[in-house]
Amino acid sequence: MKANTYAYRVGNGIYINLTNRCTNACRFCIRNNAEGAYGSESLWLEKEPTAAEVFEAVKTLYFPACREFVFCGYGEPMIRIDTLVESARLLKAQFSLPIRINTNGHAALIHGEDVTPRLAGLIDCVSVSLNTPDAAEYVSLCKPVYGEKAFEALLAFTTACKMHVPDVQMSVVGDFLNKYQLVMCKAIADRSGVKLRVREYIGNN
Ligand code: SF4
Secondary structure, three states: OOEOOOEEEEOOEEEEOOOOOOOOOOOOOHHHOOOOOOOOOOOOEOOOOOHHHHHHHHHHHOOOOOOEEEEOOOOOHHHHHHHHHHHHHHHHHHHOOOEEEEEOOOHHHHHOOOOHHHHOOOOOEEEEEOOOOOHHHHHHHHOOOOOOHHHHHHHHHHHHHOOOOOEEEEEEEHHHOOHHHHHHHHHHHHHHOOEEEEEOOOOOO
């Protein structure tokens, strides 16, 4: 089912769905076996939203206990860096709430340059999906269109983000890693100077 769900509520946050495009095809991606996430309507988009449409969708959904906005979506939000930055600017001006991006960290490969300076002053937190402790395993689990260089790119992206964003984290899906792999991922996060968030697999709604 196609729809135009540009924003949806998760706990005390509003999540923003900019695109269904992605440069990965992760084995654990919720898109493989669900239409939406956390009880949302279908997140398969008929049309990608403009920044004004994102702003309107968030305004409609806004509730007093809302504590953050998250660019997450059913795809890789940083593919749409222009719309993301413009939307963040509108949201920041209206609500003054923290804004997070959940990303696969491929932005420099996607855009051919480091776009992290554009996040300065707008984005409060970036969570980069590390997923595995090395490039070969990353290719096996996430099937990036860029092959093994995607892994080095996400590490470099994480480091670059630290210069422009106050809170930078990495994440893994714990269910897809053994204990040794988890330890190795933690070591990578430590070397990068960021926290590692071990999240649960979301198989379906
Ligand atoms: S990076 Fe995210 S949206 Fe893209 S395939 Fe992986 S889990 Fe799905």
